[in-house]
Amino acid sequence: MDSNFKSGFAAVVGRPNVGKSTLINALTGQKVAIVSSKPQTTRSNMLAMDNGEGYQIVFTDTPGVHRPRTDLGRFMNESAARSVDGVDCAVLVVEAGKEVYDLEREILENVTSKSIPVILAINKTDIANKEDMLPQIEAFSGICDFAAVVPVSAKRGGNLSALREEILKLMPVGPAFYPDDIAADRTVRQMCEEIIREKILRLLDKEVPHGTAVEIEEMKEEEGLTRISAVIYCEKSGHKPIIIGKNGESLKRIGSYAREDMEKLLETKVFLKLWVKVRADWRNKPTALRELGYSDKE
Numbered sequence: 001m002d003s004n005f006k007s008g009f010a011a012v013v014g015r016p017n018v019g020k021s022t023l024i025n026a027l028t029g030q031k032v033a034i035v036s037s038k039p040q041t042t043r044s045n046m047l048a049m050d051n052g053e054g055y056q057i058v059f060t061d062t063p064g065v066h067r068p069r070t071d072l073g074r075f076m077n078e079s080a081a082r083s084v085d086g087v088d089c090a091v092l093v094v095e096a097g098k099e100v101y102d103l104e105r106e107i108l109e110n111v112t113s114k115s116i117p118v119i120l121a122i123n124k125t126d127i128a129n130k131e132d133m134l135p136q137i138e139a140f141s142g143i144c145d146f147a148a149v150v151p152v153s154a155k156r157g158g159n160l161s162a163l164r165e166e167i168l169k170l171m172p173v174g175p176a177f178y179p180d181d182i183a184a185d186r187t188v189r190q191m192c193e194e195i196i197r198e199k200i201l202r203l204l205d206k207e208v209p210h211g212t213a214v215e216i217e218e219m220k221e222e223e224g225l226t227r228i229s230a231v232i233y234c235e236k237s238g239h240k241p242i243i244i245g246k247n248g249e250s251l252k253r254i255g256s257y258a259r260e261d262m263e264k265l266l267e268t269k270v271f272l273k274l275w276v277k278v279r280a281d282w283r284n285k286p287t288a289l290r291e292l293g294y295s296d297k298e
């Protein structure tokens with residue numbers, strides 16, 4: 001064992017849609033987290049491993065911190081807040097060129113109250129106005145003593161090794177926590193559910209995607225083929241025809257994009273069957289939240 005091997009935990013936190021999941025995929029070099037242009041894509045914490053020469057960084061992808069209007073939203077915020085407990089560093093991701101948001105001040109208060117070092121990752125530099133970045137960095141430096149401030153582009157892969165170097169400075173020496181063939185703490189079934197939800201978020205508009213959840217009912221492996229049957233839950237009866245679409249076209253598109261990703265993940269052909277069911281106001285129902293995996297209560 002290399003006596004200089006470094007290994008530790010880093011939680012990636014921030015407002016919704018700033019690019020936390022994109023950054024984690026880029027740093028770990030794998031598509032483990034789902035990404036969409038809609039806020040509140042990530043719903044629960046996920047560990048994702050970055051294994052490299054002489055190190056292992058265990059990242060936590062977290063839901064974007066927002067002002068919740070449902071019990072699901074409250075669960076998401078609590079998950080994000082808890083993600084920094086006991087980690088070696090937090091990475092606050094913000095959008096380049098923007099103001100300092102109250103939510104970001106609150107995240108920083110939570111992290112610094114636990115004496116966790118914070119790195120500021122200023123993301124989306126590829127689309128930002130460079131003149132707006134200096135005042136932003138000054139404003140952030142005024143409210144927190146960051147271990148480092150690193151401008152990056154998660155989408156274009158810009159400056160990611162500099163960010164990793166700064167994270168590694170805060171990682172303790174010690175052996176890896178996980179075997180190096182584990183990409184994330186999710187089962188294949190959970191990954192497939194997330195793939196379907198990603199396609200819903202990407203292909204459907206307005207408030208409908210935010211009120212959906214996906215549950216795989218059956219997953220059966222046969223010779224070179226995996227049969228998957230999944231239910232898409234929506235929270236209002238009016239949403240069901242929108243998800244299905246005219247002549248079932250919308251659901252067909254969700255299914256065929258999801259199938260493509262699942263075939264890559266499973267390395268088999270996939271036969272995917274999708275059902276749409278209404279589960280009224282499920283985002284505020286404790287039993288539904290528990291059954292769909294959005295709860296800490298057993």
Ligand SMILES: Nc1nc2c(ncn2[C@@H]2O[C@H](COP(=O)(O)OP(=O)(O)OP(=O)(O)O)[C@@H](O)[C@H]2O)c(=O)[nH]1
Pocket residue numbers: 014015016017018019020021022023034035036037038039040041042043062063064065123124125126127152153154155156
């Ligand atoms: N131009 C640009 N877009 C980016 C960059 N990083 C992420 N995005 C885009 O920003 C959007 C949100 O990305 P996500 O990674 O889902 O953001 P998130 O912070 O995980 O969002 P939540 O899970 O909702 O909290 C997507 O459309 C990404 O493609 C970047 O460096 N540059």
Ligand SMILES: [Mg+2]
Pocket residue numbers: 020021022033034035041042061062063064
């Ligand atoms: Mg995310």
